[in-house]
Amino acid sequence: MLSNTGGGFVEEKQSSSTEFLIKQRAFLKMYILTYLEDQHWYGLQLVEELRTQFKPLAFQPQHSEVYRALYDLEDEGYIKKGKVKLEGSKRAEIAIYMIADKEKAKAYKKLVKADIDRCDGLLRKALADNYS
Amino acid sequence: MLSNTGGGFVEEKQSSSTEFLIKQRAFLKMYILTYLEDQHWYGLQLVEELRTQFKPLAFQPQHSEVYRALYDLEDEGYIKKGKVKLEGSKRAEIAIYMIADKEKAKAYKKLVKADIDRCDGLLRKALADNYS
Numbered sequence: 172m173l174s175n176t177g178g179g180f181v182e183e184k185q186s187s188s189t190e191f192l193i194k195q196r197a198f199l200k201m202y203i204l205t206y207l208e209d210q211h212w213y214g215l216q217l218v219e220e221l222r223t224q225f226k227p228l229a230f231q232p233q234h235s236e237v238y239r240a241l242y243d244l245e246d247e248g249y250i251k252k253g254k255v256k257l258e259g260s261k262r263a264e265i266a267i268y269m270i271a272d273k274e275k276a277k278a279y280k281k282l283v284k285a286d287i288d289r290c291d292g293l294l295r296k297a298l299a300d301n302y303s
Numbered sequence: 304m305l306s307n308t309g310g311g312f313v314e315e316k317q318s319s320s321t322e323f324l325i326k327q328r329a330f331l332k333m334y335i336l337t338y339l340e341d342q343h344w345y346g347l348q349l350v351e352e353l354r355t356q357f358k359p360l361a362f363q364p365q366h367s368e369v370y371r372a373l374y375d376l377e378d379e380g381y382i383k384k385g386k387v388k389l390e391g392s393k394r395a396e397i398a399i400y401m402i403a404d405k406e407k408a409k410a411y412k413k414l415v416k417a418d419i420d421r422c423d424g425l426l427r428k429a430l431a432d433n434y435s
Contacts, residue, residue, distance in 0.1 A: 191330070191362055192422070195323040198429065205433045224432075228425050230323055284434055290324070291426050293360050294419055297330065300356075301337045302416055 192293065193286045199232060199240035200249075201283040203268075204276045207250055211269040214241055241268065249276050324425065325418045331364060331372035332381075333415040335400075336408045339382055343401040346373055373400065381408050 202221060206212055212220075218237045225231065244250045251271040257263040270276055334353060338344055344352075350369045357363065376382045383403040389395040402408055 191327040191364075192324045198323070201429070201433055224428075225425070228421055228428065230425060232323075280433065284430070287426055287429055289360055291423070291430075293357070293362060294423050294426070296356075296360065297333070297419055298416070298423075301333055301412065 192290045193283070195232065195236060196240055196243065197283055197286065199237055200244055201280055203237075203240055203244060204249060204270070204280055207268060207270045208276075211253065211267040213265050213267045214238060217241065217268075244268075248272055249279060324422045325415070327364065327368060328372055328375065329415055329418065331369055332376055333412055335369075335372055335376060336381060336402070336412055339400060339402045340408075343385065343399040345397050345399045346370060349373065349400075376400075380404055381411060 199221065202224075203217055206217060206220065214237070218232070218234050221232050221237055241250070245252060245268070248271055250268050253267050253269060254264040255267055257265055331353065334356075335349055338349060338352065346369070350364075350366050353364050353369055373382070377384060377400070380403055382400050385399050385401060386396040387399055389397055
């Protein structure tokens, strides 16, 4: 469903003809872009926030999966990395992430929304077809 | 999410701690059980019906995926296979599928419904958190 956007969606492109529900990667990328809209975050903060948010819904994204989403977004030019000095340390720095291209981020989120709406339709159809 | 039922959900069990959305396999198994509630079907009929049903939602399950769902259901004792003579032929037979255990099928569908409801909650949360 993210196949009509050109570069960056290779993964989704390959399976678009038989796509079932939205991929976890795209879902996490959408959330990360939303978080970065207002402030910069560092990676571990994002992991912890996402795990906290989804815990009541029995979804616990793996650290590695969140970082892969983060690296994808950076490689694809949506976000960029900065460095800040670690408090109380002379030299230690940590990486923080921020939006690199607001319009591009907005366009990606729009595509993800279209896919979420499609998934919502699929789940609603399943409930009507199988439990009514 | 299907992990608390004992045998037959090994696949789901392994990933239950980080489960994102419902797996295609479980989704197809639910549909197949519903179809078989009222009549027997043969495999290719199920494939074609499922592909037709989901076409407007840009989901086209692969033949192989539908057959894997079918074989899972048979192996796990939810459905059984029968044979019918092919019309106009003396010896050729085709395999048809029917429910083997109504109560077990009902229990499986109940679990799938709980997971669909959870997924629905995840999508709704995503819409509220990212697009409002």
